[in-house]
Amino acid sequence: MCPRCGGLLDIERTNALDPGTLRDLWRSRLTSLDSRDRSGVWRFREFLPFDNDDPIVTLSEGNTPLYDAPRSADYCGLRQLKLKHQGNNPTGSFKDTGMTVAVTQARKLGARLVACASTGNTAASLAAYAARANLVCAIIVPSGQVSHAKLAQALDYGAKVLEIDGNFDSCMSFIRELSEDSSVYLVNSINPFRIEGQKTVAFELAEQLEWRVPDHLVVPGGNLGNSSAFGKGFRELLQSGLIDRQPKITVVQAVGAAPFARLYLEHDDESTLINEQDPKTLASAIKIGAPVSWRKALRAVHETGGSVLTVTEQEIADAKAMIGRDGIGCEPASATTVAGMRKLVADGVIKADETVVGVLTGHLLKDTDYVMGYHGNTLVGPDGEQIRGRFANTPIQGQDLHDLLDE
Ligand code: F0G
Numbered sequence: 001m002c003p004r005c006g007g008l009l010d011i012e013r014t015n016a017l018d019p020g021t022l023r024d025l026w027r028s029r030l031t032s033l034d035s036r037d038r039s040g041v042w043r044f045r046e047f048l049p050f051d052n053d054d055p056i057v058t059l060s061e062g063n064t065p066l067y068d069a070p071r072s073a074d075y076c077g078l079r080q081l082k083l084k085h086q087g088n089n090p091t092g093s094f095k096d097t098g099m100t101v102a103v104t105q106a107r108k109l110g111a112r113l114v115a116c117a118s119t120g121n122t123a124a125s126l127a128a129y130a131a132r133a134n135l136v137c138a139i140i141v142p143s144g145q146v147s148h149a150k151l152a153q154a155l156d157y158g159a160k161v162l163e164i165d166g167n168f169d170s171c172m173s174f175i176r177e178l179s180e181d182s183s184v185y186l187v188n189s190i191n192p193f194r195i196e197g198q199k200t201v202a203f204e205l206a207e208q209l210e211w212r213v214p215d216h217l218v219v220p221g222g223n224l225g226n227s228s229a230f231g232k233g234f235r236e237l238l239q240s241g242l243i244d245r246q247p248k249i250t251v252v253q254a255v256g257a258a259p260f261a262r263l264y265l266e267h268d269d270e271s272t273l274i275n276e277q278d279p280k281t282l283a284s285a286i287k288i289g290a291p292v293s294w295r296k297a298l299r300a301v302h303e304t305g306g307s308v309l310t311v312t313e314q315e316i317a318d319a320k321a322m323i324g325r326d327g328i329g330c331e332p333a334s335a336t337t338v339a340g341m342r343k344l345v346a347d348g349v350i351k352a353d354e355t356v357v358g359v360l361t362g363h364l365l366k367d368t369d370y371v372m373g374y375h376g377n378t379l380v381g382p383d384g385e386q387i388r389g390r391f392a393n394t395p396i397q398g399q400d401l402h403d404l405l406d407e
Pocket of ligand 1: 117119122220
């Protein structure tokens with residue numbers, strides 16, 4: 001039994017069912033009208049530490065599309081590329097897949113208040129799920145550093161938002177102090193229930209690929225909960241005989257906020273991560289200098305034979321525009337994936353004919369100021385450098401249709 005919740009542990013449950021039965025069961029739930037089955041997270045509940053009759057807090061998260069992205073593939077030098085769009089979740093980011101589980105647990109424990117520090121998406125997601133669960137929600141964000149779209153979500157869902165001077169890492173220290181009060185339930189990605197929910201994305205992805213995993217899975221890295229969750233998800237799938245190998249998990253960071261990449265690339269000693277004191281990137285979601293889940297993420301990278309790398313602001317911006325040309329669209333942090341793949345193909349780490357999936361973590365509409373800046377050629381990087389919109393699509397000033405067609 002699980003010591004935290006009294007539910008069955010993963011391994012006890014999965015031993016009870018063979019891979020074929022599990023696959024059929026999960027697929028059959030796609031046509032069910034039960035809210036537990038309709039959630040792309042709870043559909044895989046045999047691997048979640050809860051009992052079947054525990055009430056859940058859900059907004060029908062998960063079940064996100066896996067798109068073919070031919071223009072982005074061409075841009076990277078790949079024959080084929082698929083993008084798993086986690087921005088198609090209820091609050092527009094991958095955070096919802098973890099939050100449904102963490103808030104379900106908070107309610108089960110009788111928490112009075114749920115709280116997190118955030119660069120914006122965790123805040124938006126927690127605020128929504130807390131509202132569904134009728135829990136008081138407190139959010140701490142770095143003042144002036146969160147996109148308006150994300151802040152607007154948190155406010156509309158009724159969260160109490162505290163803006164503090166400092167960066168995400170200062171917010172994180174602050175929230176850890178607050179959570180020493182036992183009535184406060186902290187749901188940053190150090191919370192194991194968040195990771196449990198997010199790991200189900202590996203299940204959904206494997207199912208979408210008919211249980212044949214890709215050669216490479218590429219994810220953005222900030223606080224490193226997502227890469228840790230993918231590591232756990234694929235590990236459990238392998239242990240249960242649902243897949244026969246794991247994809248190589250590669251984590252991409254923005255060059256100005258890359259403590260994990262530096263640990264991986266530069267240090268012989270991987271036992272201590274040296275924090276980045278002043279992380280800088282326009283991809284505000286991953287502007288993090290002291291990632292809390294780096295040990296688990298490092299395990300995922302090593303265990304699967306993946307890697308860690310950095311990309312520049314210019315590379316992120318161009319990759320983001322290219323993803324848009326595939327008709328998909330994402331927020332800047334998500335575009336580190338395509339920017340990173342392009343480098344890995346150029347360096348021969350990824351071969352042109354290998355199968356590759358990139359994880360888009362947030363929706364295009366999460367940060368429209370960035371998009372308008374790029375296409376208007378007014379985007380300025382964190383060190384004052386001009387970002388040249390290689391694929392800028394500047395609005396045309398004119399009087400009639402010919403002005404459009406002449407372009
Ligand atoms: N992409 C987006 C859109 C994010 O919002 C985040 C993290 C990441 C990538 C990085 O994921 O932290 O699991 O490595 N956002 C957090 C937040 C920090 O507060 O919304 P990670």
